[in-house]
Amino acid sequence: MIEARFKLDYPGFTLDVDLPLPSSGITALFGHSGSGKTTLLRAIAGLERVAGGRLVVDGEVWQDEQHFLRTHQRPIGYVFQEASLFAHLTVQGNLDYGIKRAASRSSGRSSSADFSKIIDLLGIGALLDRRPEHLSGGERQRVAIARALLRQPRLLLMDEPLAALDLARKEEILPYLEQLHETLSIPILYVSHAPDEVARLADHIVVLDSGHALACGPLTETLARLDLPIRLGEDAGVVLDATVTEHDAEWHLAGVDFPGGRLWVRDKGIPTGHHVRLRIHARDVSLATAPVVGNSIINTLPATVVALGEDAHPALCLVRLDAGGQPMLARLTRRSAAALQLAPGQSIWAQIKAVALIG
Amino acid sequence: MNPADLAAVWLTFKLATLVTLILLLVGTPIAWWLARTRSGWKGPVGAVVALPIVLPPTVLGFYLLLLMGPNGVVGQLTQWAGIGLLPFTFWGLVVASVFYSLPFVVQPIQNAFEALGDRPLEAAATLGARPLDAFFSVAVPLAKPGFLTATVLGFAHTVGEFGVVLMIGGNIPDKTRVVSVQIYDHVEALEYAQAHWLAGGMVIFSFLVLLVLYTLNPTGKKK
Numbered sequence: 092m093i094e095a096r097f098k099l100d101y102p103g104f105t106l107d108v109d110l111p112l113p114s115s116g117i118t119a120l121f122g123h124s125g126s127g128k129t130t131l132l133r134a135i136a137g138l139e140r141v142a143g144g145r146l147v148v149d150g151e152v153w154q155d156e157q158h159f160l161r162t163h164q165r166p167i168g169y170v171f172q173e174a175s176l177f178a179h180l181t182v183q184g185n186l187d188y189g190i191k192r193a194a195s196r197s198s199g200r201s202s203s204a205d206f207s208k209i210i211d212l213l214g215i216g217a218l219l220d221r222r223p224e225h226l227s228g229g230e231r232q233r234v235a236i237a238r239a240l241l242r243q244p245r246l247l248l249m250d251e252p253l254a255a256l257d258l259a260r261k262e263e264i265l266p267y268l269e270q271l272h273e274t275l276s277i278p279i280l281y282v283s284h285a286p287d288e289v290a291r292l293a294d295h296i297v298v299l300d301s302g303h304a305l306a307c308g309p310l311t312e313t314l315a316r317l318d319l320p321i322r323l324g325e326d327a328g329v330v331l332d333a334t335v336t337e338h339d340a341e342w343h344l345a346g347v348d349f350p351g352g353r354l355w356v357r358d359k360g361i362p363t364g365h366h367v368r369l370r371i372h373a374r375d376v377s378l379a380t381a382p383v384v385g386n387s388i389i390n391t392l393p394a395t396v397v398a399l400g401e402d403a404h405p406a407l408c409l410v411r412l413d414a415g416g417q418p419m420l421a422r423l424t425r426r427s428a429a430a431l432q433l434a435p436g437q438s439i440w441a442q443i444k445a446v447a448l449i450g
Numbered sequence: 451m452n453p454a455d456l457a458a459v460w461l462t463f464k465l466a467t468l469v470t471l472i473l474l475l476v477g478t479p480i481a482w483w484l485a486r487t488r489s490g491w492k493g494p495v496g497a498v499v500a501l502p503i504v505l506p507p508t509v510l511g512f513y514l515l516l517l518m519g520p521n522g523v524v525g526q527l528t529q530w531a532g533i534g535l536l537p538f539t540f541w542g543l544v545v546a547s548v549f550y551s552l553p554f555v556v557q558p559i560q561n562a563f564e565a566l567g568d569r570p571l572e573a574a575a576t577l578g579a580r581p582l583d584a585f586f587s588v589a590v591p592l593a594k595p596g597f598l599t600a601t602v603l604g605f606a607h608t609v610g611e612f613g614v615v616l617m618i619g620g621n622i623p624d625k626t627r628v629v630s631v632q633i634y635d636h637v638e639a640l641e642y643a644q645a646h647w648l649a650g651g652m653v654i655f656s657f658l659v660l661l662v663l664y665t666l667n668p669t670g671k672k673k
Contacts, residue, residue: 138572162575163584169576175569179591188587192578242577 093246093278097134097144099302106130106141106302114149116294117272117279119310127302128282132248135280136169137162148246163192168239170249174231176223182234183219189242206241212274213237213267229260233267240275247279253288261288268292269450273366290330290370291450315418317400317411327402327409328372330449331417335365344389351414352392356446368450373409375445376421380431382440390443394419396433412441451647457624458632458648465540465628466608469547470555473604474597476548477555482585484556485563500553507550511617514546518618538620543628546618547608555604562596563589595667602663606656 093112099105106127112118120128133139135146137153137160146154153160168189176185190206210216213233223231232252239247252268253261265288271279272292283289289296289310296313298305306313313319314329337346338358345358347367354369361367382391394412402409408428412419421441423433433439451459484496502510517524518536525535536542570592574584590597612630619626621635629648636645 136576138575162572163578163580167576169573171569171573173569175573177570177573177588177592179588179594188574188579189577192583238577 092149094145094147095131095135096146097131097141099130099134099139099141104130104302106134108299108302108304110297110304110307112278112280112297112307113295114278115276117281117292118295118297119289119293120280120282120297120299121284121289121293122299123284125301126299128284128299129250130302131299132250132280132282135246136167136248137165138169166243166245168242168244168247170232170235170239170247170252172251173255174223174228174235176226176231176234176238178223180223181219182215182221182223182226185223185234186219186238186241189238193242205243209237209240212270227260228256229263232256232260232264236267236271240271245277247275247277249279249281251282251284253285254283265291265450287449291368311418315411315420317398317409326372326374327420327422328370328375329417329419330368330370331419333367333369335361335363335367338363349415349417351394351417351419354390354392354443354446356448359448361448367448370447370449371419371443372445372447373420373422375443376412376419377442377444378410378421378423378427378431378433379440379442383442386442388442388444390446392441392443394439394441396435396437396439398435399428399433412439414441452644454623454627455632455644455648458627458629459651461540461624461626462609462628462630465543465547466605468544469551469608470601470604472544472548473551473555474601477552477600477604478559480552481556481559482563482589484560499556502550503553507611507613508617510550511546511614514549514614515617518542518545537618538622538626540619540625543615543619543626546614547611550611550614551604551607554607555600558596558599558603559593560596562593562599565596566592598667599663602659606659610652610656 092114094110095112096109098107104125104127108127108131120131122128130139134141134144140159143156144154146152152158153165176182177188180188210219213236215230215233215237218226218230218234223234226234236252253264256264269292281288281292293310295308296310297307298313298319306316306319311329311331314327331349333347333349333354335345336348336353338344339346339355343358344355345361346353346355347369349369356369392414394414397411397413397418400409400411402422406424406426407422408425410421410423410428410433412421419441480495480499484492484499515537516522518528519525520529520535528534528536536545566589570588571584574588575581579587610630612634615626615628615631619628621627621631629652633645633648633652636642636648
């Protein structure tokens with residue numbers, strides 16, 4: 092558990108947060124530019140000295156009224172938006188820089204096995220003798236991530252690591268980040284303003300606006316809240332984690348299971364047993380009181396109505412559903428909701444027109 | 451060249467080397483402070499460091515002479531410490547040259563440090579480097595071109611000084627008679643052939659120094 096409490100008052104900018112952050116998984120700090128997400132990350136790293144702040148990581152006080160661990164004393168890994176590799180050192184030299192200083196910090200825990208594991212994880216084995224100026228943007232960022240990890244940090248901080256890259260480079264790095272997510276046990280704080288990155292990577296989300304935290308919680312739970320105008324991208328919707336369990340060769344579909352049932356998605360060749368993440372927009376979910384026959388929708392799940400909420404336009408409403416513990420959102424016209432006499436607790440069939448596989 | 455000329459060349463070399471070394475030691479912390487500080491003293495200190503660029507050497511020499519003389523603050527201090535008086539000694543020349551060449555060493559280093567920005571040092575801190583460690587392992591190597599420029603300019607500028615030497619050092623063989631003063635003597639005595647040897651040598655030396663500087667340290671991007 093990480094407790095982070097910071098209060099900053101600059102002219103034209105405030106940061107006032109008191110957050111419990113989980114000590115595992117990826118937590119996205121999400122918000123517009125100027126929302127304070129990078130400042131919060133820098134404060135956690137000790138790069139921004141916030142008087143009166145309080146930071147406790149797994150019971151260890153990094154900062155309070157009496158103590159202030161300086162950045163070099165905090166067991167963190169930090170990945171900047173631009174890779175910030177040292178231009179006078181090779182890739183190997185850059186990686187060694189943190190390893191050497193980590194070894195003097197503790198009893199030399201980093202072994203060559205860890206080294207090759209992380210090098211393999213990020214696919215930079217062939218780059219070790221190169222200088223940063225001879226690397227592509229994506230390669231530089233992978234080296235920067237490896238450099239941060241080789242320090243054996245207890246907390247990994249990433250400040251929009253993909254924002255400076257073009258779309259192709261982003262697609263190059265995202266699979267590595269997903270790998271990290273599956274392999275690493277340390278918590279990652281991931282600053283981003285990109286909805287697709289958050290939908291793909293995050294387990295938890297902190298939504299920041301004008302220096303305040305609007306919401307803080309598990310990603311799916313938070314996205315399905317009806318009382319908050321939190322949107323990843325242009326539309327409301329949820330993400331869900333599922334496992335590939337079946338391949339239908341005849342129709343080129345893959346069956347993926349989640350606690351609420353099975354969904355059929357286009358088969359992208361992901362092997363059975365792999366975890367995938369799905370995104371379902373509220374606009375793609377319609378409701379029926381009985382299973383409908385004779386329509387083209389292949390994904391229909393039993394669910395329970397949890398609550399009804401307002402939507403942007405007065406003609407529409409958002410319905411929060413529960414499908415085996417997994418929250419979902421459906422967008423209907425208010426007339427349809429009235430015609431179906433929807434009420435909390437009611438059993439319903441959710442017809443899902445589109446499911447996006449996002450990683 | 452006669453023995454007196456050679457002695458002047460050797461003395462000049464010794465002076466410039468010593469002054470450059472002292473300036474790198476003294477100038478680097480000043481440059482670092484000027485590059486990183488947010489203090490209101492940055493302007494005044496920067497201006498004082500830059501003064502020798504605009505002041506006539508005779509002005510600088512005059513005040514240094516007064517300061518280091520028998521009634522000056524520094525002079526009384528050196529007498530009290532048993533060193534005696536600095537004017538008209540080699541060490542007096544060293545002290546004067548350090549002031550005279552200070553901006554030529556501080557400014558290139560300061561510019562190089564400023565060009566680094568905060569990021570490399572922040573990255574070093576997040577990798578566990580203490581500030582002093584980060585200074586030597588990141589800031590100094592990355593500012594290498596600035597140090598090279600500073601070394602060359604500091605050395606060359608000390609070699610080329612004349613006015614300050616006359617004011618502080620006078621014209622004492624083997625002690626304060628450097629090449630530029632020796633040339634002056636030759637010209638005064640109408641020994642133009644002798645003057646040519648030294649003067650021509652200075653032109654070639656200066657050209658070579660600048661050539662090395664611009665070859666090793668090209669301005670602008672490599673690619």
